[in-house]
Amino acid sequence: MNAFIDFITGPMVWISFLIFFAGVFIRVFRLAQEANSKEKFMFSYFSWKYSLRSIFAWLVPFLPASTRQSPVFWGISYLFHLLLFMVPIFLLSHIVLLEESLGWSWISLNDSIADVLTVLVILALVFFAVRRLNVPEVKFLTRSSDYLFILIVALPFLTGFLAYHQFFFYRTMVIIHILTGELMLILIPFTRFFHMFLAPISRAYTGSEFGNVRQARDW
Amino acid sequence: MQDSTIENKDSVKTDVIDEAVERGLERLTPERIAGVINQVLAKETGARFKTYIDTCMRCGLCADACSFFLSNDRDPKFSPAAKVKQTLTEMLEKRGNVSKDFLKNMVRIAHTECNVCKRCSMYCPFGIDIAYMMLTVRRICHKLEITPLYIQDTVNSHSATMNQMWVKEDEWIDTLQWQEEDAREEFEDLRIPLDKDGADIMYSVIAPEPKFQAGLIYQTAVIMHAAGVNWTMPSNPGWDNSNMAMFTGDFEISGRLAKAHYEAAADLHVNRIVMGECGHAFRSVYDVGNRWAGWRMPPIELVHAIDFFHELLTTGRIKVKEKYKKSVTLHDPCNVSRGRGLHDKAREVVNLLCDNFIEMTPNKEHNFCCGAGGGVINCGPPYKTTRMINNRVKKEQLEQTGAEVLIAPCHNCHSGLEDITHHYGVDMEIKFFGDIIYEVMEKTIYQGGV
Ligand code: SF4
Ligand code: SF4
Numbered sequence: 001m002n003a004f005i006d007f008i009t010g011p012m013v014w015i016s017f018l019i020f021f022a023g024v025f026i027r028v029f030r031l032a033q034e035a036n037s038k039e040k041f042m043f044s045y046f047s048w049k050y051s052l053r054s055i056f057a058w059l060v061p062f063l064p065a066s067t068r069q070s071p072v073f074w075g076i077s078y079l080f081h082l083l084l085f086m087v088p089i090f091l092l093s094h095i096v097l098l099e100e101s102l103g104w105s106w107i108s109l110n111d112s113i114a115d116v117l118t119v120l121v122i123l124a125l126v127f128f129a130v131r132r133l134n135v136p137e138v139k140f141l142t143r144s145s146d147y148l149f150i151l152i153v154a155l156p157f158l159t160g161f162l163a164y165h166q167f168f169f170y171r172t173m174v175i176i177h178i179l180t181g182e183l184m185l186i187l188i189p190f191t192r193f194f195h196m197f198l199a200p201i202s203r204a205y206t207g208s209e210f211g212n213v214r215q216a217r218d219w
Numbered sequence: 220m221q222d223s224t225i226e227n228k229d230s231v232k233t234d235v236i237d238e239a240v241e242r243g244l245e246r247l248t249p250e251r252i253a254g255v256i257n258q259v260l261a262k263e264t265g266a267r268f269k270t271y272i273d274t275c276m277r278c279g280l281c282a283d284a285c286s287f288f289l290s291n292d293r294d295p296k297f298s299p300a301a302k303v304k305q306t307l308t309e310m311l312e313k314r315g316n317v318s319k320d321f322l323k324n325m326v327r328i329a330h331t332e333c334n335v336c337k338r339c340s341m342y343c344p345f346g347i348d349i350a351y352m353m354l355t356v357r358r359i360c361h362k363l364e365i366t367p368l369y370i371q372d373t374v375n376s377h378s379a380t381m382n383q384m385w386v387k388e389d390e391w392i393d394t395l396q397w398q399e400e401d402a403r404e405e406f407e408d409l410r411i412p413l414d415k416d417g418a419d420i421m422y423s424v425i426a427p428e429p430k431f432q433a434g435l436i437y438q439t440a441v442i443m444h445a446a447g448v449n450w451t452m453p454s455n456p457g458w459d460n461s462n463m464a465m466f467t468g469d470f471e472i473s474g475r476l477a478k479a480h481y482e483a484a485a486d487l488h489v490n491r492i493v494m495g496e497c498g499h500a501f502r503s504v505y506d507v508g509n510r511w512a513g514w515r516m517p518p519i520e521l522v523h524a525i526d527f528f529h530e531l532l533t534t535g536r537i538k539v540k541e542k543y544k545k546s547v548t549l550h551d552p553c554n555v556s557r558g559r560g561l562h563d564k565a566r567e568v569v570n571l572l573c574d575n576f577i578e579m580t581p582n583k584e585h586n587f588c589c590g591a592g593g594g595v596i597n598c599g600p601p602y603k604t605t606r607m608i609n610n611r612v613k614k615e616q617l618e619q620t621g622a623e624v625l626i627a628p629c630h631n632c633h634s635g636l637e638d639i640t641h642h643y644g645v646d647m648e649i650k651f652f653g654d655i656i657y658e659v660m661e662k663t664i665y666q667g668g669v
Contacts, residue, residue: 031266038265044515058344065585066342069283137288138279140295141304146277198274199345205267206346213506213516215560216584218341 008178009097016182023189024197031201047208054207055200057219064219073131080124084153087117088181093164111164118161125154149192155180235601239368240326244319247363252322255362256315260307264355271347272311275300281349284342286587287332290611297609299339299349302328306356322365329356330367331602332609335466335593336553341584350593358468366467369599373463376426378472381456381479383463384426392454394429398437402444405662409444411436414487415451421489422450423480425461425497425630438657439495446536447665450493457483460494462503466594470511477508484519491520493527496651498554498629499592506558523555525628528652529564532571538661543573545648547655548622550579550636551586552629560584569626572655577622587613589627591635607642610635614643625649 035042057063067074088094092108099105109117129150132142159177163170187193210218260268282288282298291297296305306325310317317325335350343349360366366374376385392413399411412418422443428435443450452458457479464472481504484492494500501523509517522530531537549569556562562583569576581587590610595602617625617640625640625647627633633649640647 031270034269035266039267041510041515042267054346064341065581066280066284066344069342070280073278073280135279137282137293137295137298137301138277140298141277141279141300143277192273192276195274195276195345198270202270202274202345202347206340206348210340210557214558216557216562218346218584 005175008175008182010101012178012182016185020185020188023186024194027189027194028197028201042205045208045212046205047212050208050211051204052207053211054218055203057217058203066219076124076127080121080128083117083121083124087114087121087157090114091160115161115164118157118164121157122154122161125150125157145192152180152184152187156184235327235605237326237367237598237601239371240323240365243363243365244322247319247322247365249316252317252319252363253315256310256317256359259355259359259362260311260315263358267348267351268355271352272303272307274345275303275347276345278344281339281343281347284339286334286336286338286590286612287609290609297332299333299343300347302333303349303352307352310359322360322363325356326360326365326367329353329360330370330467331595331598331605333593334553334588334590334595336588337557338553338585338588341557354466354468357466358470361468367598367602369601370463370467370594370597373597374467374469374472377462377464377476381476382426382459383461384430386426386429386459388454388456391429391458394433395436395452398433398440402437402440405441406444406664409440411440412451413454415449417488418451419449419490420451421484421487421492422452422495423458423460423483423492423500424452424495425500426459427461427630428495435495435651435653438653441662442531442537442653442656442660445660445662445664446531447667448531448536451487451489453483453487455483455486457481460500460504461497462500462508463594463597465503465507466499466597473503473508474511477504478512480504481509481512481514481518489519491522492517493522494524496524496628496630496653498552498558499594499631502554502558523559523561524652525555525561525565525568528656529568532568532656536665537656538663539572539659540661541659543624543655543659544575545573545623546575546577546621547573547624547626547650548577548579548617548620549582550589550625550627550629550632551582551584552627552632553586553588553592555629556586557584562586565628568652572652572659577620579616579620581616587616589613589629589632589635590639591631596631596635596638603638606635607638610639611643614639614645617645617647623648626652626655628652 061078062068062071062074090107090109091114092111095105095108129147132138132146156177159173159180163173163177188196206218210216277300279298279300281300285297285299288294288297295301306328309321333350333353335353337348337350339349340346373383376383380386395411395413399409402409422439424436460480462473462476464476505517505521547569549565551562551565590606590613595606625636627636627649628651633651636649639645640649
């Protein structure tokens with residue numbers, strides 16, 4: 001058992017990051033390659049200025065009309081995406097682990113704050129699931145895999161929360177926590193989670209076309 | 220699977236039968252269907268298409284952007300992403316092995332339930348271009364030869380005559396001469412100069428002008444003459460800037476049209492092209508056809524009428540005798556607002572011409588399409604009733620302004636909005652900027668200085 005835990009907290013972490021980075025690199029590279037071979041014209045319309053203009057506009061909460069039209073969803077979504085990165089990166093126990101193995105460290109979140117934020121992430125995911133079940137236009141588009149994604153994101157947060165409070169099966173919770181965290185990392189390049197990288201690319205192109213050619217805003 | 224029976228609020232059932240689609244479907248074999256679909260999806264699309272398919276999180280945020288969705292009481296089938304789901308996603312998953320019923324629905328969705336207006340690109344967090352996706356579906360329809368009858372006829376006309384309405388060369392020239400003659404009652408030396416080499420401006424129109432609305436050419440001639448503009452029109456094909464082929468996925472013809480247009484201008488050695496009040500035609504030569512012909516941007520400066528009128532009014536070439544009194548509102552045509560950012564200039568023109576301007580909301584880049592755009596109106600009478608149902612939001616928007624006159628600087632919008640005002644009984648007169656300028660301008664000839 002200890003050897004297993006050593007493996008998933010040691011080499012497996014490296015393997016997951018490796019797969020993640022390699023996967024991201026290969027996918028982005030392939031995308032650029034395909035664009036270059038079939039739709040080269042896209043590069044000639046691409047503009048840094050308008051790409052960044054569009055991306056920043058969409059990063060400002062409630063600037064785009066779309067976000068003002070669905071303020072509840074967007075409020076939750078902005079917060080969720082922020083916390084999704086913030087909580088794991090600034091969690092004290094993660095930083096401690098990193099410091100032990102690599103000697104790196106940075107500022108951390110107060111544990112009780114992190115605890116509240118974790119609950120918020122889980123609640124946001126519950127909201128997404130309920131929305132998929134209840135809003136007709138979203139329900140119509142939803143597939144079972146969408147719930148699976150929600151579950152995959154929820155698991156590391158849920159198990160992390162349970163492990164922190166040591167409610168029950170502490171050891172099992174920690175193991176599931178580590179495994180699902182790694183699973184999520186590995187899945188990013190190969191699933192719809194990849195929108196994390198595609199979103200800015202696609203926004204940039206739309207922003208470029210709107211700004212450069214159509215001379216209009218796209219938010 | 221839904222059928223093509225649509226019930227409107229007066230519970231009139233309209234079962235749409237489109238002969239060309241029916242006959243086209245009869246000719247198809249499963250092999251041909253799969254072959255064409257897979258060819259287009261594998262060979263004619265690339266990184267952009269894949270990115271859109273892979274990035275869509277099925278969040279449904281694009282729904283609120285779409286006038287079809289809003290007009291149909293938020294029916295989930297009409298959301299932009301749902302249109303992709305019901306067409307492309309299924310074709311991808313079944314590797315092109317889809318039924319004829321599926322194809323029939325697909326033609327209806329892609330050709331008559333999307334104005335390719337790109338409004339949804341502004342509401343989707345990723346900027347997914349559903350219009351491009353629907354045009355890809357139309358490309359498949361085109362290659363399967365199941366394009367709706369009326370719009371296909373228009374494309375045939377483009378192909379045979381290089382204009383949209385089977386206007387023959389002598390008809391075109393006759394019409395111009397006839398308008399010139401009539402306009403000479405106002406200005407005795409007025410000319411509509413044909414093929415004038417080295418003129419400053421080539422003026423281009425869409426074929427419905429010589430065909431049914433020759434009065435618009437008359438008005439333009441008067442405006443040009445009064446403004447002292449050195450202009451010309453080509454007698455050869457290329458005078459028509461319209462382009463339905465770009466909406467049926469017939470990219471080859473679409474490109475040929477744009478090329479002919481620019482070649483006509485190049486042959487006449489003009490400095491720029493000014494085009495009449497049309498939106499889709501602007502998109503064709505500014506954004507679509509030129510790309511196919513290999514020009515990143517228009518090879519010759521291209522100016523839309525809104526821009527041109529703005530110039531004439533602000534440089535004093537056209538003087539306003541007395542501003543227009545009736546209350547007016549402005550419909551922003553998608554292809555020149557979201558398509559070219561001319562909405563602010565359009566407002567300046569309105570304010571230079573009219574006393575009483577009432578805004579329509581949402582507006583500018585966020586306008587709703589007239590419902591006719593993207594070739595939807597060109598699919599013809601079989602789809603008219605559904606087109607009316609599908610754009611109830613526009614009617615509501617129009618009514619809210621309470622204006623007496625609606626300015627729509629686009630031909631397509633004009634026809635679409637006329638249909639809407641008639642169908643829903645909205646009491647509103649629809650006008651072009653040209654109509655209003657003609658009415659309020661001083662009919663004197665501009666004498667140099669600028
Ligand atoms: S392009 Fe316009 S009509 Fe088509 S789906 Fe998007 S919003 Fe609707
Ligand atoms: S808003 Fe964009 S990501 Fe969301 S469902 Fe529509 S197309 Fe897909």
